[in-house]
Amino acid sequence: MPDLNTLGLPKPAAKTRVVVAMSGGVDSSVTAGILAQAGYDVVGFTMQLYDHGAATSSSKSCCAGQDIYDAKRVADTLKIPHYVLDYESTFQKDVIEKFADSYVAGETPIPCVMCNQTVKFRDLLKAARDIGGDCLATGHYVQRVLGQGGAELHRAIDPDRDQSYFLFATTKTQLDYLRFPLGGMRKPEARAVARTLGIAVADKPDSQDICFVPTGSYTDLVKKLRPEAMQNGDFVHVDGRVLGQHKGVINYTVGQRRGLGLGGEVEPLYVVRIDAATRRVIVGTKDDVLRDAFKLTGVNWLGAGDGLPADGLRAHVKLRNTQTPIAATVLPGDAPGAANVVLDSPAEAVTPGQACVFYDGERVLGGGWIARDDAKAFVPHNMRKEKVAVTAN
Amino acid sequence: MTRAPSVYLDYNATGPVCADAKVAMSAAFDLPGNPSSIHAAGRAARSIIEDAREAVAQLVGAKPADVIFTGGGTEANALALRGIARAMGCKATLCSSVEHSSVIANMTDIDSFLPVDGNGLLDMAVLEQRLKELPAPVLVSVMLANNETGVIQPVADIARLVHAAKGYIHCDTIQAPGRLAFSLSGLGVDALSLSAHKFGGPKGVGALVLKNAMRVTPLFEGGGQEKSRRSGTENVIGIAGMGAAAKAAPKLLAQAAQIEKLRDGIEARIVQSVPGAVIHGRAVARLGNTICVSVAGVPSQTQVIQLDLAGVCVSTGSACSSGKVSLSHVLKAMHVPDEQTAAAIRVSLGPETTEAEASIFLAAYLPIVQG
Numbered sequence: 001m002p003d004l005n006t007l008g009l010p011k012p013a014a015k016t017r018v019v020v021a022m023s024g025g026v027d028s029s030v031t032a033g034i035l036a037q038a039g040y041d042v043v044g045f046t047m048q049l050y051d052h053g054a055a056t057s058s059s060k061s062c063c064a065g066q067d068i069y070d071a072k073r074v075a076d077t078l079k080i081p082h083y084v085l086d087y088e089s090t091f092q093k094d095v096i097e098k099f100a101d102s103y104v105a106g107e108t109p110i111p112c113v114m115c116n117q118t119v120k121f122r123d124l125l126k127a128a129r130d131i132g133g134d135c136l137a138t139g140h141y142v143q144r145v146l147g148q149g150g151a152e153l154h155r156a157i158d159p160d161r162d163q164s165y166f167l168f169a170t171t172k173t174q175l176d177y178l179r180f181p182l183g184g185m186r187k188p189e190a191r192a193v194a195r196t197l198g199i200a201v202a203d204k205p206d207s208q209d210i211c212f213v214p215t216g217s218y219t220d221l222v223k224k225l226r227p228e229a230m231q232n233g234d235f236v237h238v239d240g241r242v243l244g245q246h247k248g249v250i251n252y253t254v255g256q257r258r259g260l261g262l263g264g265e266v267e268p269l270y271v272v273r274i275d276a277a278t279r280r281v282i283v284g285t286k287d288d289v290l291r292d293a294f295k296l297t298g299v300n301w302l303g304a305g306d307g308l309p310a311d312g313l314r315a316h317v318k319l320r321n322t323q324t325p326i327a328a329t330v331l332p333g334d335a336p337g338a339a340n341v342v343l344d345s346p347a348e349a350v351t352p353g354q355a356c357v358f359y360d361g362e363r364v365l366g367g368g369w370i371a372r373d374d375a376k377a378f379v380p381h382n383m384r385k386e387k388v389a390v391t392a393n
Numbered sequence: 394m395t396r397a398p399s400v401y402l403d404y405n406a407t408g409p410v411c412a413d414a415k416v417a418m419s420a421a422f423d424l425p426g427n428p429s430s431i432h433a434a435g436r437a438a439r440s441i442i443e444d445a446r447e448a449v450a451q452l453v454g455a456k457p458a459d460v461i462f463t464g465g466g467t468e469a470n471a472l473a474l475r476g477i478a479r480a481m482g483c484k485a486t487l488c489s490s491v492e493h494s495s496v497i498a499n500m501t502d503i504d505s506f507l508p509v510d511g512n513g514l515l516d517m518a519v520l521e522q523r524l525k526e527l528p529a530p531v532l533v534s535v536m537l538a539n540n541e542t543g544v545i546q547p548v549a550d551i552a553r554l555v556h557a558a559k560g561y562i563h564c565d566t567i568q569a570p571g572r573l574a575f576s577l578s579g580l581g582v583d584a585l586s587l588s589a590h591k592f593g594g595p596k597g598v599g600a601l602v603l604k605n606a607m608r609v610t611p612l613f614e615g616g617g618q619e620k621s622r623r624s625g626t627e628n629v630i631g632i633a634g635m636g637a638a639a640k641a642a643p644k645l646l647a648q649a650a651q652i653e654k655l656r657d658g659i660e661a662r663i664v665q666s667v668p669g670a671v672i673h674g675r676a677v678a679r680l681g682n683t684i685c686v687s688v689a690g691v692p693s694q695t696q697v698i699q700l701d702l703a704g705v706c707v708s709t710g711s712a713c714s715s716g717k718v719s720l721s722h723v724l725k726a727m728h729v730p731d732e733q734t735a736a737a738i739r740v741s742l743g744p745e746t747t748e749a750e751a752s753i754f755l756a757a758y759l760p761i762v763q764g
Contacts, residue, residue, distance in 0.1 A: 043702065083698050086719060130695045131702060 006038060007179050008146060009134055013039040018179070019128035020137045021120065022046050022074065022082065024067030026201050027139030029074040030190045031181050033197040035137060036078045043133065044082035046071040047124060049091040049115075050212045065214075070201050077198055085127055087119045094118035096212055100225040103218075106274030106372060107353025108253040110166070111210055117169045125174060135179050142167050143183035144175060145363075149304050151175045153364040158186040165321040168357040168367030169300045222250045233279030235262055238272055238288050246281045249274050255289055255349025273373055274352075290346035296330075296339040296356055296368030303358075303365040308332045308339060315358040315365055317341060319350055325359050339368050400705045400750040404591075404743035405540050405568060405683060410634060411593030417441075417637035418595065421630045428627050429618065438629050445636025449600050452639040453566070453585060454576030459603040461619045462632050466567045466588030467495035468612070469601040472623065473563040473584045474499035474534060476601075476609030481561055483532040487523060489515045489546070490726035496534050496565055497722075506726075507535075512677040513544040513727045515551060524558035531558065536565040537580065538573060541723045541739055543683030544674040545573065552581035561607070567591055567599075571645030571744075572680050583607050589631065592645060593744075594638035598631035648744045653681025656742055659751050660684055666759050671733055673724060684740040685724075687733035688762035696738050696761055703757040707740045 005013050020032040022044040036042045046068050068084055075082030095114045102109035120138075128136040141156035142164045153175055156162040170178065182190055194202035213221050223230050230248035237243055243262050246252065252260075256271045262283065270289045273282040301307045308330060316325030327344040341356055350370060357367035401408075410418070421441055426434030428442050443457070450457040463469045474496065478486055488496050490506040491513050500506065507523065508516045515535055524531060533555045538545050548564050555562040564582040569575055570592040577585060583604045590596040603609065615624025663670050663686060673685040693709040700707055709721070724734040740754065 043698075081702060083694070083701075085694060127692075127695060130692075131698050 005040075007035075007040070007135055007137075011134075014041060016134045017041040017043060017132055018135055018137050019043050019045055019131070019133035021124055021139075022071040023139070024070035024074070024201065025139070025206070026194055026199075026204055027141070027182055027190060029071070029139075029199045029201050030193050030197070031137050031139040032074065032080060033078055033199055034181050034193060036080050037197065042078070042080045043131065044071065044075040044078075044080055045124060045127065046082065046084050047091075047119060048084050048086045048088060049119065050088060050096070070204070074199050074201060077200065085124065087123055090123060091115070091119050091212075096221075097225065099210075099218075100222045100229075102353050103222050103250040104226045104229040104276060105353075106249050106276035108351045109353045110355060111212075112166050113169055113355060116167060121170060121174045121178070125177060129177070135177055137179040137181055139182055140167060140180050141182055141185075141187075142180050142364075143362075144178060144180055151178075153302055154183070154362045155359070155364070156183045161187050163321075164359075164364045165318055165355060165357050165367075168302075168355055168364060169298070170302070171300060172302060175302070219250055226250075229276075231279055233281065235260070236280045236282050237269075238282060238284035243269075243283065249276050249279060249281060252281050254351040270348075286348070289348050291350040292343045292346040294341055294350050294356075294373075295333060295371040296341060297337055297371050299333075299337050299339045299366060299368035301366040303360070308366075313358060313365065315360055317343070317367075318355075318357045318359065319347060319370065320354060323347075330358055337368070400753050402740045402742060402746065402750070402754055403706045403708050404746075405543075405739060405741035406708055407590045407596060408593065408743045409745065410590075410595050411638055411641055413637040413641045414589075414594050414634040418630050418634040421633035424629065428629060429616065438627075441629055441633045441636075442627050445632045445639070448636040448639040449587065449602070452570060452642055453587070453602050454578055455602045456605060458620075459605060459607075461601045461603070461609070461622045462627060462635070463599045463601055463623055464628070465597055465599040466493075466565070466586055466591070467599075468623075469567075469586035469588070469599045470495040470534075470563075470565055471499055472601050472609055472612055473586060474532065475612060476622070477561060477563060477584060477607065478532045479610035480608035481530060481532070483530050483561065484528040486532045486534070487520070487527075488534040489536065491539055491541075491544075491723045492534060492536055493540055493565060493567070494722075496536070509726050511727055511729075513539055513542050513674050513723065514677060515546055517547075517550065517554065520551065521554055521558075524554065524560060529559040531555070531560040532563065533560055534563045534565065536568075537575060537585075538566075538568040538680045539674070539723060540568050541683075541721055542674040542685040542727075543568070543680030543741075545678040545680065548580045548582060556581070568680060570639070571642040572649055572682055574646060577602060577604060584609075587635075589635035589638055592638050592642050595631050595634040598628050598635045600635070645744055649681050652742050652744065652746065655746060655748060655751055656681055656684060658748075659740070659755060660686075662755050663759070667762050670762070671729075673727065673729060673737070682742040685737060686740070687724075687729070687737040689730075689732040689736050690764070691736050691762050693736055693738055696736070696758070699761050700738075700754075700757055705754050705757050707738050707754075709738055 004010055009016050018035050018040045022028045022032055032042055032044055072082055095111050098114055099109050099111045125136050140163045141161040143154040145152045145154045155164045191202055229250040232245050235243040235246050252271050254271050262269050267285040269283040272284040272288045313330040317328045318325050326347055329342045331340045333339045352370050352372040354370050355367050356370050358365040424438050426438040428439040446457045446460045449460050487505050487507055491509050507520055535546050535551050537548055552562045561583045563584040564580055566585045567588045585602050588599040609622050611622050618624050660672055667688055669688055671687045697709055720734050
């Protein structure tokens with residue numbers, strides 16, 4: 001048996017075909033550069049996800065935005081073959097439409113996770129396999145660690161860069177095929193490597209916005225796709241009072257305080273819940289926003305065994321990417337892919353559409369989507385008589 | 394990572410500059426003059442252009458005065474469709490639905506596109522009907538040979554219909570020189586477009602050739618070069634190359650039968666080895682160098698990438714400049730089922746293609762589509 005190469009595959013680097021998902025940004029460029037320099041048979045893939053001309057509302061163009069050109073230039077510099085794969089229709093269906101639907105339903109979606117789940121780790125990964133790739137490498141800041149039960153997903157070394165929250169939905173099979181060479185690196189190191197390799201994008205700023213709304217106004221996009229989401233509705237206080245009119249449910253997110261335009265209350269008001277069906281935005285005080293129990297759907301399990309332990313998982317969970325993990329118990333739900341989370345202490349802004357990701361220290365054990373409240377079952381934390389009983393192990 | 398040397402089988406996209414064109418262009422590099430200047434240096438440059446003009450005219454059986462050099466085939470098509478329509482007062486413009494995007498982009502109306510049959514041949518009955526309905530004169534554009542399938546249209550018959558209806562006809566003959574014998578008068582068209590790099594000349598130079606008495610309104614104004622039909626200092630080096638390639642085109646034509654034999658051999662192997670393989674336009678007259686083949690189930694781009702990684706250059710038909718692969722509008726117009734359209738590749742041979750290269754292609758291609 002030959003030695004394992006640096007990607008954990010049993011053959012020499014030159015015989016190992018690594019497909020690198022290249023976005024045209026620094027991180028994926030460095031990923032390709034490091035692997036090319038290490039002698040791997042690197043092939044660059046860039047996904048064409050939307051018509052850049054149309055997205056920036058200039059005239060419709062056949063072709064790509066600056067990022068695709070940047071990716072091509074980087075591939076030229078690295079002397080690796082590079083291809084642009086057209087995923088416009090599937091991106092529209094699986095990401096943009098679902099993004100809009102999610103807002104319309106009163107949620108706050110994370111399109112990057114939807115993209116990773118569908119276009120990137122389903123379609124691009126298949127294309128990588130189809131062309132004889134031994135693995136697919138990306139520029140994500142996460143670590144893939146080989147444990148006793150196979151590949152494990154761990155946080156990046158650099159806590160400021162860690163992207164594990166956005167990768168919770170990666171399945172075990174996908175993880176097996178994926179590689180994240182930057183997970184053990186810090187961002188300044190990556191930029192330094194870019195300069196050493198002569199990569200033109202070394203000083204390109206990190207992308208901030210949602211890629212398909214380059215103007216930064218997601219509401220304009222949702223307005224175009226789902227005009228009904230812009231209809232006015234009532235701001236209703238948790239105590240039942242109608243406080244005024246809002247400008248459409250898509251403009252609000254659970255936990256939001258600013259921009260509500262509601263004065264005259266003693267305490268500042270927060271969005272507690274969005275009831276898209278009745279177009280009501282329910283507001284309340286900070287205490288009303290606190291939650292300690294909620295449901296998940298679409299749970300992905302990355303720990304030992306086939307799914308969440310039947311008697312519950314004690315873990316730390318993140319409900320937003322930037323949040324410090326909170327101790328919690330996660331119990332399997334009654335439907336496939338469902339789970340119930342009970343936090344040890346209540347948290348603000350448990351936002352439907354966002355992810356709840358389970359951590360055991362540095363390791364990601366999985367996660368799921370925070371489900372919308374069932375309107376009838378909804379009781380603000382401070383009005384509930386008893387806490388949900390939890391079996392902790 | 395070193396890769397296998399390339400086998401180039403994408404001649405319908407472009408090909409290498411031929412030896413004669415290289416020589417002519419190298420000579421032109423040393424000339425300082427502007428062809429519009431009155432001094433000796435200017436006259437020397439002018440002479441190169443006029444020699445080339447005669448060669449291009451001869452290639453298509455036209456008069457030198459009716460050859461307008463352009464910045465390539467796209468410009469020639471645009472000049473024809475916009476320029477003739479304006480100058481001759483055309484009331485409508487029609488084209489086949491399998492035209493190159495540089496023709497399609499100049500259509501102003503969704504109703505401009507004429508259907509084709511399953512082999513890609515123009516529906517003459519619909520053309521006749523449209524000509525009857527529309528006010529004369531109508532400008533019709535139909536290509537001689539399709540860039541994706543190689544299918545050859547009955548242009549002379551189409552021209553007769555158009556002229557009977559007092560219309561004008563332009564023909565995109567860009568894929569034809571060196572592959573097919575044709576002439577302006579033989580086709581009976583009023584204008585035809587050429588692109589140098591499709592027959593051994595350099596990229597970035599082309600020509601619009603007019604029938605005597607056809608007028609065109611220029612696309613833009615300037616110094617009035619090319620008899621005020623295409624302003625801008627002439628691309629002397631490029632035009633020198635185009636002229637030399639035009640002179641050498643009969644040599645290419647002499648090789649066409651041999652290329653066709655090689656092509657037929659490749660197709661026979663594919664059909665014999667892959668039961669589901671479909672070769673588009675095979676039932677009708679086609680360019681002898683072109684194979685457009687689908688094997689449903691394997692996406693075009695996967696095939697092209699795998700072949701490229703194996704050192705073989707083929708294409709998916711029309712790719713946009715980002716390299717993104719779209720479904721072929723040509724195959725769609727031919728009512729090819731989507732699963733085949735999504736799995737089509739174009740293999741196009743050239744005068745330099747060898748049997749050894751054909752074998753390398755087959756050795757790489759067959760396993761990809763055999764699964």
